[in-house]
Amino acid sequence: MYRTRLITILFILAVSNAFSQQHNRVKCDFSIKENLPDGTSNLTIGTVYFDKNHRKLVYNISFPKKTFQVLTDSFFYEVSNNKLSEKKQAANLLQFSIFNLALSSNLANYGLNTNGVFKLTDVSKEDSLVISTWEPSTAKLKELTGKVLISQKKRLLYGLVFFDNKDKILSKQFFTDYKNINGLNFPTQIIQINYINGKEYYKVTTYKDIVVNATNENEIYNYNITAY
Amino acid sequence: MKIKSLLLTLVVSSSIILNASAGNASLFQLNKEKVNVQMGQLTQVENYVASHDGVTLDQLKAENNAVLNGVNLSESTSTLSALTDGALGIPSFIWGCVLGWIGILVTYLVTQDTDETKKALYGCLIGWVGGFILYWIFVVLIFGGSFFWASAH
Numbered sequence: 619m620y621r622t623r624l625i626t627i628l629f630i631l632a633v634s635n636a637f638s639q640q641h642n643r644v645k646c647d648f649s650i651k652e653n654l655p656d657g658t659s660n661l662t663i664g665t666v667y668f669d670k671n672h673r674k675l676v677y678n679i680s681f682p683k684k685t686f687q688v689l690t691d692s693f694f695y696e697v698s699n700n701k702l703s704e705k706k707q708a709a710n711l712l713q714f715s716i717f718n719l720a721l722s723s724n725l726a727n728y729g730l731n732t733n734g735v736f737k738l739t740d741v742s743k744e745d746s747l748v749i750s751t752w753e754p755s756t757a758k759l760k761e762l763t764g765k766v767l768i769s770q771k772k773r774l775l776y777g778l779v780f781f782d783n784k785d786k787i788l789s790k791q792f793f794t795d796y797k798n799i800n801g802l803n804f805p806t807q808i809i810q811i812n813y814i815n816g817k818e819y820y821k822v823t824t825y826k827d828i829v830v831n832a833t834n835e836n837e838i839y840n841y842n843i844t845a846y
Numbered sequence: 847m848k849i850k851s852l853l854l855t856l857v858v859s860s861s862i863i864l865n866a867s868a869g870n871a872s873l874f875q876l877n878k879e880k881v882n883v884q885m886g887q888l889t890q891v892e893n894y895v896a897s898h899d900g901v902t903l904d905q906l907k908a909e910n911n912a913v914l915n916g917v918n919l920s921e922s923t924s925t926l927s928a929l930t931d932g933a934l935g936i937p938s939f940i941w942g943c944v945l946g947w948i949g950i951l952v953t954y955l956v957t958q959d960t961d962e963t964k965k966a967l968y969g970c971l972i973g974w975v976g977g978f979i980l981y982w983i984f985v986v987l988i989f990g991g992s993f994f995w996a997s998a999h
Contacts, residue, residue, distance in 0.1 A: 649892055650923075650924040650925065651885050651888040651889065651892065652888075652924045653884060653885075653888075654920070657918055658918045658919070658920040659887075659888055659917055659918060659919055659920065660919070660920050660922060660923065660924040661888050661891055661892060661895075661919060662923040662924045662925055663892065663895055663896075666925075677923075677925045679923060679925070680895075680900065680902075681895050681901070681902060681903065682902060682903035682904075682919065682920075682921050682922075682923065683902050683903065683904065683921065684902065685923075687923070687925050742870070744870060744871035745871050747871055747874060749870045749871065749874070751870075767870055767873060767874075769870075769871075769874045776874065777873075777874040777876075779873050779874070787873075790873070790874075792874075792876045794876075809876065809878075809881055820881055820884045820885060821924065822881060822885050
């Protein structure tokens, strides 16, 4: 009797596991518009590819110039005119990209809940927002940085506010216009406001034509950077 | 009467708690119109590029294209800064602590605190052990079926 029940329970769990969505890849067109403190502006347009297993974030950029940029767990590469034009260390940045966070189901808390570096110190509900406060977990880290506020709207990441160690706002990010693609909730617009010397500088990233778990274009998802 | 008093106490307590932590919602107010105004000229360039497939900044500059008027467009890209800006003044190594062994290493390097490092290590091990148990249950017991079918005979 007990064995039958156990088999039934495990069968239900196995079936639900088998049918749950596993997201490994995401591809989308993007544009990044940015105003910089030196008076210049950036406009970057292209298509971005990310494969969670290959651990590569690949930007196929068409504007301002045609180029490929590849971010791995350790390095950032740029390939222009079929030549490696730039290589520099970029340790640990990939983990924190929105693509990795989304595919790893860590976007809602911006990945802060999966490490011991920031600790959750407060949660409150205000209007339609659930706001959590994250503070550096050690005194040493508090010397380097301040708290982070994270707001969620309908259980989706909505906003981030970064403070310095003197409780001054460094930056805000807003994640809006979510779309659900094959069970993956992804924001199609990210608005970032940087506060520098009392002025606000904006950066707007837009994603469209989002494709999840595509099986084609393997050569781009797993861009062979060693060939250059 | 007692129930009324209890409910009243709960309502008052809740409002006190909410008021005590109120005030952060205003930090998350976003003025999209202001953003659109700030990005107006860049949006015009973006729309132009979208309707002229394959055009580059060099080409627009070479032809003195009017769409660049009033915009001091840089030839650099924002992709990497999109990631590094995630740090936003917060050292990038902190953001590297999100997952796995790197987190353990960095926790040690940054804090030089063996207790903190142990906590990170335990967290990592618990994750691995949990994952292994789930894998064993689903793959070996269910899909392999060896346990049940063997015990049935």
